[in-house]
Amino acid sequence: MEFVFYGGANEIGGNKISLSVSKTNLFLDFGEPFDRGKGIYSGLEFVSPRDKLGLKDYFEFDLLPKLKGLYSKKILTFTDLKYKKPEYDAILISHIHSDHFGDVSFIDNNIPIYIGYGANKLNKLFNEIYYNYKIDISENKIIEVRTGEQYKINNIKVIPIHTDHSIPGAYGYILITDEGNIAYTGDYRFHGFKPDMTYDFIKESKKHKIKVLITEGTRIKNEEDKIFKEQITEADVENRFYETIKNSDGITFVQFSFRNIDRVRSLYNAVKKAGKVLVASPGFLYTIDNAIELIKDLPNIKNNPNIKTFKKNADIPEGKTRIREYAKEYLKKSVDYKWVKKNLKDVVMFLSVSELSQMIDIKPQKGTFIFSMSEHYLEGDGNEEYKECLENWIKHFGLEFIQIHCSGHSDEKGIKELIEAIEPEIVIPVHTESAVRFKEFWEKVIVPERGKSIMV
Ligand SMILES: [Zn+2]
Ligand SMILES: [Zn+2]
Secondary structure (H helix, E strand, O other), X not given: OXXXXXXXXXXXXXXXXXXXXXXXXXXXXXXXXOOOOOOXXXXXXXXXXXXXXXXXXXXXXXXXXXXXXXXXXXXHOOOOOOOOOOOOOEEEOOOOOHHHHOOHHHEOOOOOEEEEHHHHHHHHHHHHHOOOOOOOOOOOOEEEEOOOOOEEEXXXXXXXXXXXXXXOOOEEEEEEOOOOEEEEOOOOOOOOOOHHHHHHHHHHHHOOOEEEEEEEOHHHHHHHOHHHHOOOOHHHHHHHHHHXXXXXXXXXXXXXXXXXXXXXHHHHHHHHHOOXXXXXXXXXHHHHHHHOOOOOOOXXXXXXXXXXXXXXXXOOOOOOOOOOHHHHHHHOOEEOHHHHHHOHHHEEEEOOHHHOOHHHHHXXXXXXXXXXXXXXXXXXXXXXXXXXXXXXXXXXXXXXXEEOOOXXXXXXXXXXXXXXXXXXXXXXXXXXXXXXXXXXXXXXEOOOOOOOEEEO
């Protein structure tokens, strides 16, 4: 069997692993790297790949692998790569974070894409809500997978098993082949609400003598990082939310990506327990409403005394703001900044980055701002300016800043346990900057290099 890591090799994210085994070619994830265009586009404010020209600019700077029989005819029109009939049998998607899924829409429509049932549903939902970022696979051939089912790709048996991660619908894959069995973890953790799902993946892997285990290792490098050193669970996040909200001397703002629906659940539980009201945008509430069948214990939105829809731009005359179709229903019963101003101490307001201006209308003079995302967003490359701006807003409105967050990824101990339990012949670390460190805790480790073939 042959692996080529076109992304995810000694980098966090961007997983794009080609696998040729038993006369079958497939990809494990087809993600977009976090640092795409670094050194080419990143410092040029108004220049980006010209999407109207398909993959032309991407190929020029090697931002995507130039492989035949993989991409759609349309997207190759302006490139010097000639369209060829599919030479790949499947793309297996672990979950819909962009670093695993972001480049999928470039794939030839005739190549089947395997994706979790819930993940596909959520992706459609997010495509409706987000203005600027969509991954549209509605034209592609989709095979929705579920735990407990098995699938055949030529003579390979594919067993998808759910894992616990910071977005619903995350899967690992076990491939049973006549050249040996392969397990691919995707992203996983043991400290969310559903660690059992990750244990299910381990349990199933143990049943099939695994030759090659490809495991993520995001947090292997991060020992010096205090938030990672301190093992915080999603349950701790909920408790800290509660304490902070209860003790806030004014309004509480909370910021995170509501793709992390487990976090929405933690926030709601905390708000309810503190006897306060969660105020959020129609998009946020629409997402919860539609995710109810996928995640246990999400609140009902309608007629819930602890939830209110926030109507922004309340001073702008009707007709001058664009209102999305799905939002209309929620806005029928909504509150605006004047209501929030009157009820500051009772309000917990979800505020995404694009909604910060609402603070100008609300004009809080004290209160708390909870930042519930990874410090990557504050301290990562190129984010210094974001951090400075956010700090200035928070200071300007007299708020106290607090970070409450737990990672979507397992700590080192959990990763070791997973490897030891599965007992593979070979480990290939992916989604980590410290693949070499895996050699400290497993005998046979292959460190992948971007674009280089690994024959096993
Ligand atoms: Zn990832
Ligand atoms: Zn992820």
